[in-house]
Amino acid sequence: MTAAPPLSAPSVVVRDLHKSYGTVEAVRGLSFDVAPGECFGLLGPNGAGKTTTIEILEGLLAPSTGEVVVLGRRWGRDDQAIRERMGVCLQQTVLSEKLQVDETVALFRSFYRRGRAPEAVIAEVELTEKAQARVGTLSGGQKQRLAVACALVGDPELLFLDEPTTGLDPQSRRQVWGIVNGFKASRRTVLLTTHYMDEAERLCDRVAIVDHGRVIAEGPPQHLMVSLGGEHVVEIALREDGAGPPALAAFQALPGVRAAQLEPGGLKLTVTEPHLAVPAVLERLRAEGRELSGLTTRHASLEDVFVALTGRHLRDE
Amino acid sequence: MSESRPGRRDDGRESTRLDAFLAMCLARFREFYRESEVVFWSFVFPIVLSVGLGIAFRNRPAETLPVAVIAGPDSARVVAALSGTPLLRASAMDAEAAAGALRLGRVALVVVPRAGGGVEYRLDPSRSESVVARARVDDALQRAAGRRDPLPASVAEVTEPGGRYIDFLIPGIVGMNIMSGGMWGVGFNLVDMRIKRLLKRLVAAPMRRADFLAAHLAMRLVFMAIEVSFVLGFGHLAFGVPVRGHLAAVFAVGALGALCFGGLGLLVGSRARRMETVTGLMNVVMMPMFVLSGVFFSADRFPQVLQPLIRVLPLTALNDAMRAVVLEGAHLRAEAAPLAILALWTVLSFLAGLRLFRWS
Numbered sequence: 001m002t003a004a005p006p007l008s009a010p011s012v013v014v015r016d017l018h019k020s021y022g023t024v025e026a027v028r029g030l031s032f033d034v035a036p037g038e039c040f041g042l043l044g045p046n047g048a049g050k051t052t053t054i055e056i057l058e059g060l061l062a063p064s065t066g067e068v069v070v071l072g073r074r075w076g077r078d079d080q081a082i083r084e085r086m087g088v089c090l091q092q093t094v095l096s097e098k099l100q101v102d103e104t105v106a107l108f109r110s111f112y113r114r115g116r117a118p119e120a121v122i123a124e125v126e127l128t129e130k131a132q133a134r135v136g137t138l139s140g141g142q143k144q145r146l147a148v149a150c151a152l153v154g155d156p157e158l159l160f161l162d163e164p165t166t167g168l169d170p171q172s173r174r175q176v177w178g179i180v181n182g183f184k185a186s187r188r189t190v191l192l193t194t195h196y197m198d199e200a201e202r203l204c205d206r207v208a209i210v211d212h213g214r215v216i217a218e219g220p221p222q223h224l225m226v227s228l229g230g231e232h233v234v235e236i237a238l239r240e241d242g243a244g245p246p247a248l249a250a251f252q253a254l255p256g257v258r259a260a261q262l263e264p265g266g267l268k269l270t271v272t273e274p275h276l277a278v279p280a281v282l283e284r285l286r287a288e289g290r291e292l293s294g295l296t297t298r299h300a301s302l303e304d305v306f307v308a309l310t311g312r313h314l315r316d317e
Numbered sequence: 318m319s320e321s322r323p324g325r326r327d328d329g330r331e332s333t334r335l336d337a338f339l340a341m342c343l344a345r346f347r348e349f350y351r352e353s354e355v356v357f358w359s360f361v362f363p364i365v366l367s368v369g370l371g372i373a374f375r376n377r378p379a380e381t382l383p384v385a386v387i388a389g390p391d392s393a394r395v396v397a398a399l400s401g402t403p404l405l406r407a408s409a410m411d412a413e414a415a416a417g418a419l420r421l422g423r424v425a426l427v428v429v430p431r432a433g434g435g436v437e438y439r440l441d442p443s444r445s446e447s448v449v450a451r452a453r454v455d456d457a458l459q460r461a462a463g464r465r466d467p468l469p470a471s472v473a474e475v476t477e478p479g480g481r482y483i484d485f486l487i488p489g490i491v492g493m494n495i496m497s498g499g500m501w502g503v504g505f506n507l508v509d510m511r512i513k514r515l516l517k518r519l520v521a522a523p524m525r526r527a528d529f530l531a532a533h534l535a536m537r538l539v540f541m542a543i544e545v546s547f548v549l550g551f552g553h554l555a556f557g558v559p560v561r562g563h564l565a566a567v568f569a570v571g572a573l574g575a576l577c578f579g580g581l582g583l584l585v586g587s588r589a590r591r592m593e594t595v596t597g598l599m600n601v602v603m604m605p606m607f608v609l610s611g612v613f614f615s616a617d618r619f620p621q622v623l624q625p626l627i628r629v630l631p632l633t634a635l636n637d638a639m640r641a642v643v644l645e646g647a648h649l650r651a652e653a654a655p656l657a658i659l660a661l662w663t664v665l666s667f668l669a670g671l672r673l674f675r676w677s
Contacts (some may be wrong), residue, residue: 029507058516058521059521060520060521065397075547080523083521083522084523088518088521088522089515090517090518090521092514093513093515093517094513094514094515095515096344096348096510096515096517098347098348098351098352099344099347099348103344106340107340107341107344108522109332110336110337110339110340110341110521111332111337111519111522111524112522112523113330113331113332113333113523114327114331114332115327115328115332116326116328117328117330120326120328134351143548150518150522154522154523155327186326193423279650294428311319
């Protein structure tokens with residue numbers, strides 16, 4: 001999937017990017033590359049500077065300082081040439097409510113010298129049945145798929161998606177993921193922002209975790225999770241008994257456990273071998289005389305990476 | 318040239334700059350006629366307004382004026398002398414009743430017969446119907462008493478379309494419509510698209526920004542032609558309002574007006590990011606012109622000191638030129654002054670509007 005042709009230049013190059021609004025520094029020195037055919041995710045909480053960064057890459061905002069190369073070209077010199085080859089899905093665009101779906105896609109098709117047949121793109125986003133419906137009558141998920149269709153109709157080599165599934169119901173999110181995976185299958189490049197960890201895990205070959213305008217970790221989602229020291233997470237809920245929080249060091253020392261962390265009402269353990277760790281943990285709790293009220297094990301997620309790196313949850317506002 | 322791209326799914330058609338321009342015009346046209354409010358304000362409202370005002374201010378035939386004659390020995394003679402006179406209705410009443418009727422406006426004039434054949438007129442000189450009644454009564458009584466007019470005079474009655482209130486009103490409504498169309502259709506619409514981030518989405522595509530604005534203006538010209546035809550056609554069919562000028566001249570004036578107010582709309586909508594801001598600005602621009610620029614009544618009624626200011630307002634210039642062409646059949650050459658004012662506003666508003674314009 002990521003097998004880009006040898007010696008092929010990166011689709012996107014970002015070097016030491018800064019952007020300030022007045023005294024507020026939204027982006028403070030971001031650097032990353034996106035290889036052709038790769039799906040790259042900017043992951044971080046609201047206000048991390050993701051949208052500012054992607055809008056600079058889309059040529060909609062000027063950076064304060066730093067270098068940006070998109071498809072081998074620079075904004076300010078080859079704007080029209082870059083726009084011909086990229087597709088954009090902004091965060092919350094309201095398309096004209098009075099136009100029909102097919103009219104909207106045809107309008108966007110007309111802006112690109114070369115592109116795809118509007119009907120084909122409408123079929124790809126599964127809106128064929130709604131082709132003659134007014135945009136104003138569509139559901140939120142349908143509107144978002146239409147916005148993606150408008151981004152795809154120019155047959156872009158590089159697709160920008162800013163929070164493509166924020167506010168959508170689970171089924172609509174899966175539909176959008178399916179469309180993006182279809183686009184990736186044609187060996188095109190995708191750059192997306194999200195604050196959903198599951199979205200990044202499902203779509204991205206590589207992610208950069210962004211916090212306060214900086215990259216705090218970068219790599220394939222699997223590597224980032226392994227770098228936690230464990231691939232599994234065991235969460236333990238304890239019955240409230242007034243005995244105070246359990247001693248973390250005792251749990252950290254158990255077989256198969258890499259790290260332990262206090263959580264409200266219990267513990268969270270990062271674990272390499274759950275089949276060894278879980279019996280040891282239960283034994284330890286019995287020895288301490290604590291009563292278990294719940295136990296779950298799951299694969300480690302990027303959310304766990306973010307918590308491990310920042311001490312905060314992604315959705316903390 | 319595109320074979321090198323991976324996995325192309327090109328539809329094999331090449332879209333030119335003209336294709337994009339026409340697609341934007343078509344989209345604009347569809348948005349216009351699918352917006353029922355826009356259709357109401359552009360077509361129904363001017364018709365309702367002209368019908369309402371046309372009925373309220375229609376020209377009436379001269380009114381028959383009631384006159385009181387104070388009852389007494391000579392009153393029968395005076396009433397008899399007045400009874401054959403057109404447009405007067407004389408009746409005898411006692412002094413007290415006559416004074417009351419005059420005060421309440423039930424009679425326009427009180428005639429007091431004097432001993433020896435003379436009369437006294439009682440009236441409020443600030444009431445125009447009293448002044449008219451006095452002239453009619455005096456004329457009738459003097460003739461009855463044997464006056465001979467030394468100057469022979471005759472009357473030829475003339476009623477011609479073109480001089481009525483509705484004739485004045487219809488070109489004013491056309492001008493008002495062109496102003497509202499430009500301000501709402503361009504100014505408000507652009508702000509709406511900015512707030513919805515649609516402008517931003519459009520400039521992220523390889524859309525030519527100049528062509529986008531040009532498509533807005535081109536459609537404004539098309540809508541202007543439809544609206545002007547509709548209102549003038551309605552005035553002609555329903556009220557017999559004449560269109561004496563060449564239609565090409567009518568549309569040329571309309572086109573310059575549409576461009577001018579399109580430019581002002583662009584300027585008003587060039588930066589606003591909130592609905593309240595743009596509607597406020599539009600009211601500031603439009604309200605004074607609704608009142609001052611001679612839509613519903615002549616701008617000449619305002620004091621002399623205000624006239625230079627009123628004359629340079631774009632709607633005054635548009636209304637003056639439109640009325641001259643429609644009602645008097647004036648040539649464009651004769652309307653050079655208002656047309657120059659419109660052209661100047663057009664150029665200035667576009668220069669400022671394009672300079673200030675922001676897409677996001």
